[in-house]
Structure formats: C-alpha cells, structure tokens
Amino acid sequence: xxxxxxxxxxxxxxxxxxxxxxxxxxxxxxxxxxxxxxxxxxxxxxxxxxxxxxxxxxxxxxxxxxxxxxxxxxxxxxxxxxxxxxxxxxxxxxxxxxxxxxxxxxxxxxxxxxxxxxxxxxxxxxxxxxxxxxxxxxxxxxxxxxxxxxxxxxxxxxxxxxxxxxxxxxxxxxxxxxxxxxxxxxxxxxxxxxxxxxxxxxxxxxxxxxxxxxxxxxxxxxxxxxxxxxxxxxxxxxxxxxxxxxxxx
Amino acid sequence: xxxxxxxxxxxxxxxxxxxxxxxxxxxxxxxxxxxxxxxxxxxxxxxxxxxxxxxxxxxxxxxxxxxxxxxxxxxxxxxxxxxxxxxxxxxxxxxxxxxxxxxxxxxxxxxxxxxxxxxxxxxxxxxxxxxxxxxxxxxxxxxxxxxxxxxxxxxxxxxxxxxxxxxxxxxxxxxxxxxxxxxxxxxxxxxxxxxxxxxxxxxxxxxxxxxxxxxxxxxxxxxxxxxxxxxxxxxxxxxxxxxxxxxxxxxxxxxxxxxxxxxxxxxxxxxxxxxxxxxxxxxxxxxxxxxxxxxxxxxxxxxxxxxxxxxxxxxxxxxxxxxxxxxxxxxxxxxxxxxxxxxxxxxxxxxxxx
Ligand SMILES: Cc1ncc(C[n+]2csc(CCOP(=O)(O)OP(=O)(O)O)c2C)c(N)n1
Ligand code: SF4
Ligand SMILES: [Mg+2]
Numbered sequence: 001x002x003x004x005x006x007x008x009x010x011x012x013x014x015x016x017x018x019x020x021x022x023x024x025x026x027x028x029x030x031x032x033x034x035x036x037x038x039x040x041x042x043x044x045x046x047x048x049x050x051x052x053x054x055x056x057x058x059x060x061x062x063x064x065x066x067x068x069x070x071x072x073x074x075x076x077x078x079x080x081x082x083x084x085x086x087x088x089x090x091x092x093x094x095x096x097x098x099x100x101x102x103x104x105x106x107x108x109x110x111x112x113x114x115x116x117x118x119x120x121x122x123x124x125x126x127x128x129x130x131x132x133x134x135x136x137x138x139x140x141x142x143x144x145x146x147x148x149x150x151x152x153x154x155x156x157x158x159x160x161x162x163x164x165x166x167x168x169x170x171x172x173x174x175x176x177x178x179x180x181x182x183x184x185x186x187x188x189x190x191x192x193x194x195x196x197x198x199x200x201x202x203x204x205x206x207x208x209x210x211x212x213x214x215x216x217x218x219x220x221x222x223x224x225x226x227x228x229x230x231x232x233x234x235x236x237x238x239x240x241x242x243x244x245x246x247x248x249x
Numbered sequence: 250x251x252x253x254x255x256x257x258x259x260x261x262x263x264x265x266x267x268x269x270x271x272x273x274x275x276x277x278x279x280x281x282x283x284x285x286x287x288x289x290x291x292x293x294x295x296x297x298x299x300x301x302x303x304x305x306x307x308x309x310x311x312x313x314x315x316x317x318x319x320x321x322x323x324x325x326x327x328x329x330x331x332x333x334x335x336x337x338x339x340x341x342x343x344x345x346x347x348x349x350x351x352x353x354x355x356x357x358x359x360x361x362x363x364x365x366x367x368x369x370x371x372x373x374x375x376x377x378x379x380x381x382x383x384x385x386x387x388x389x390x391x392x393x394x395x396x397x398x399x400x401x402x403x404x405x406x407x408x409x410x411x412x413x414x415x416x417x418x419x420x421x422x423x424x425x426x427x428x429x430x431x432x433x434x435x436x437x438x439x440x441x442x443x444x445x446x447x448x449x450x451x452x453x454x455x456x457x458x459x460x461x462x463x464x465x466x467x468x469x470x471x472x473x474x475x476x477x478x479x480x481x482x483x484x485x486x487x488x489x490x491x492x493x494x495x496x497x498x499x500x501x502x503x504x505x506x507x508x509x510x511x512x513x514x515x516x517x518x519x520x521x522x523x524x525x526x527x528x529x530x531x532x533x534x535x536x537x538x539x540x541x542x543x544x545x546x547x548x549x550x551x552x553x554x555x556x557x558x559x560x561x562x563x564x565x566x567x568x569x570x571x572x573x574x575x576x577x578x579x580x581x582x583x584x585x586x587x588x589x590x591x592x593x594x595x596x597x598x599x600x601x602x603x
Binding site for chain 1: 300302445448455
C-alpha cells in the first residue's frame, strides 16, 4: 500500500501532551518536516518557550534549549552567535513572545538577528489556564477578562507581524493559519521560506501561526477552528508582511 | 608578560579575553561601563563577539544561549542590573552552564548611587535568584587579583559547571594599578559534550534545560548540584591571612575594605600595640569558615568590616558558632570606612579585654 502520510522522523516517538484538537501538534509537525526537507537536521537548534510548548525539547529530535519565559530570542541569539552555521529557531506562544518577551523579540528583529521565530498566536495564555493574552480579541472572554476584553480598561490586541515588519532588520515575516488543509500547506511553505531566509543570511524571520486553544476557549476542536476563522483572521489578516532580498536592502 | 598599568574594569575585560572568553553580552550601567567598552573594541580583534543587549535580562539570556552552545562567555553589570539578571542566573545554575558574571557593586537599595558599597553580599552568596543554588563568588581586592580571579573563574566554572561571580565595586573597577596577566594553574577540564552544537547522532542529543516537573527528577538535579557544591567547598576556598601569626583580635574583611583594614592593623600595631590581624576571604562562597573558626583558638575577639549594614558578619558569626564575640564596623550609602573607625573599634575591644 502506498504511504500517503507519515510522521516526520524528526518528531520523537512520544505521545504529545497537547490537548485533543490543539494545533500546537500541527505546528510542530510542519517545523519538523521543513527541517527534514531542507536537510538541516544536524544543524537545527530549537529554543522552547514557557507556555504549552514548554516540552517541545522532548518532541524535536534535535539539539534543543528550554528558555525562561519570553527570553527565547535572547537565548537563540547567544546560540546563533556561537554557531552561525546552525539553523536556530524559537518556538513561542503569544504570552511568551508578545507580552513578557516583547523586548526580546523586537530587538532580535531590530538587530536583524539571523534566527527564525515560530510564533503561535492562540489569543490566550494556554498553559496557565486561559488568562488574557496581549493578543486576546476585544470582547473575548478569558479567566482574567471574564466579561470580555474591554479596550477602555486594558487596551487592544497586539498585531505582532505588522509591528515587527516596520523594523529594517526583519527580513521575512508572514502570518498564516492552521484552520484548514490549504492553509496548513501555506503555513508549511512560510516556515520553509523563513528557514531559507535564515540559511541565506538575510536576517530575522518570523512566522505568526494563528492557532486554536479549544480547552481554554471552551469550544470543541471543530468549533475552535470555526472561531479562529471567523474572529481571528479578520483582526489578524493573513499574508506576507515583509520580504527583504538581502540584509542590507 | 610584563606589567601594565590598567583600570580594574579594563583588567577584568582583558583577563577574560586572555582566559579564552570570546563572547560578551552586556548593558550599560555605571560604574562598570569600561568592561563592555573594552570588550566591544577587543573582542573583534580576537575573532570574538561583543553584543550590547537591550537589557540585562536579555544579556544574561544571551549568556545562557552562548554558554549552552559551549562557548566561554561573560557578562558584567552593577547592582540594579545584576538584580535584573537573577532569573537568568538561576536558570543557568540549574542548567549547569559555565559562565562568568561580573558585578561592580554600587550603592542601594533602589537605583541607589554609583559609589562603591558591599551591599550585594547576601544576593551574591545566598542565592539572589530563586531556588537552591550557589555561585562561586570571588571578591578581589586589587586590580591584579581581579585579573587573576577572572582567569581562574572561567576554569572553575568549566570544571564544575557552576556559574562564577566576580564581586567588585566601583573602587576596584575604577582604580589604576599595575597588572600582569598570569595563566592560572592548569586544571583538567572536561570536554563540553553536553553543549547544543547540532545533533549529528554521534553524541547524546543536547537539551539545555532547567525544567523538571516530577519531584524525583528535580530532586535528582538538586542533589547533584549540592554534591558539586560540597566538592567546591572542599577544593576552592581561598583567603589571605595578614599578620595573623600573633594576632589577638581578628578582623574579617574582603575587597576594598580589606585594604583599609590592613592600613588600620599597621597603625594599631605601631602606635597602640594592639596585635590585630586580618582574615580576608577571596572566595565569599565557598566561605573560609574553617580558617575563621580555627582562629578562635588564638584570637579572643573578631571584627567584621564591611561597606554594608552587616551582611558577611552573619557568616563570620556562623563560622564561630558563639565561640567568640563578633563586632561590626560598617558604612552605608557609598561612604568608605576610615582606618580610624576600625582603630576605634579595636581600642574598645582591647579595653573590654583588660
Ligand atoms: C517569569 C514567569 N512568569 C510567569 C510564568 C507562568 N506562565 C507559564 S506559561 C504562561 C503563559 C503562556 O502563554 P502563551 O505564551 O500564550 O503560550 P500557550 O500556552 O498559549 O501556548 C505563563 C504566564 C512563568 N513560567 N514564568
Ligand atoms: S491548553 Fe490550549 S494551547 Fe495548551 S495544549 Fe491545551 S489546547 Fe493547546
Ligand atoms: Mg497563547
């Protein structure tokens, strides 16, 4: 029988701890497939965040770091500066990257740090049980915005891709989504493009991946996919936000 | 190598380079700016990398990244900046990464002032960040010793996989003295097989990590760290004894204050006939508790002198365990103690003794 789908050899044979229907697993697979297809397994070094993906170092069968909350871009900077030939990436949630680690990601991008950030935007703090994130939508209910996010009280959600694309050091920035197969395929292309950007030394790259957190959104996996499509994409439009030809351009 | 006249901060930076440090990440703060400035000039000359981070938090996490990649790496700062680094230092300690951190202490709490104090003793030797960990802490009292300590700190840190801290102050950093860069005694340093350099299947996969969710796993790591700390206590204590042969009163002081104490001892002996001596811890952790405890056989009183409200004095009391009285001479806010302050205390002790 022909094999139509197989697990990436780069993903360890362990059960994921992610909730059923969570898109973190898909994002992991895409990252692993891209590394394999680019034949960079021996040179890939990942930095896991603090968040639901904290155990990512168990799942990627490559050299890995686990960083302090929000600091993955700084850790990746240290790792990359020592071994510039390695493919160094961070894998970060929205609380990690856009809140506590806002300074680190902005300055990694501003420096044109030749690393790739895989940014999982699920509009919530998943790991700690569903608190408001910097990316939580206006009106979205979370455990710390029980009546829905009120912008008069706590401002508006942060559009990371748009913000970082204003920085000259950012070489490739794209926002993608995992809500259906065509978009998953597009997401994979974006990740590969980001890795290629790094491999050709062009500078900082980031792929923002709109993701679901069915558990803390209080929705079934299928409902969560629908909610992402109907609510997140209008506020977080998909597309390429930055594509530089070379670092100095 | 011939002696050269250098500022303490510059000597610290050059010593790091001589010790093979090729990566430096820092953020400006007075009174240690000459360290990053020197590094920004010198590191590129030797094929190294200097990077000014966006904050001390980032700088220490860059250190985590570079140390995890197997490089010799250093960061430096002063008190408020060192406070910001504490989360990262705790992670580095748990992930068992070697690195050297320099704190040219200024006055505090708060933003404080830029004058030298010794108010960061507790933070340096009792933790600073969260959890059960230690740093090897060196407290040089001259530019020469600052250079020696830095060079040794890289080796010690690599040997035990424990981060090392150089605790200076604005005085040590700013003063100019002759210095010679001397290679420390040779140690058998383990290869960094644990470093994250890329996984080619020839070694175990590297995971630079400080997360252990299960109690058994966390207990195993903590226990191993404690075993390493016991070895360091066995092997790495350093102190100087000054005029202790016939001393009846023992002063304990480190860094800048030890120089003032030596001056006071000379004067007290010459003009008052008070036989005072000095035990000067060079490593603050591990602390020379035994040397102090042993001195109780000969000295009937102890005086701790610090530019703080009394921090190291607690370790002197612990070392003596009630065997002898311990008094304290301290200054705050960046005021430097005078020999006269110490001599007054020696006189008071001498009077009480007779
Ligand atoms: C310094 C620090 N503050 C807070 C936490 C607690 N914490 C763990 S995960 C997390 C939020 C993670 O949310 P996000 O980055 O969105 O990732 P997700 O779980 O949604 O994938 C927080 C606040 C921590 N571990 N460290
Ligand atoms: S809490 Fe949310 S983000 Fe975390 S694993 Fe579960 S579904 Fe995924
Ligand atoms: Mg999240």
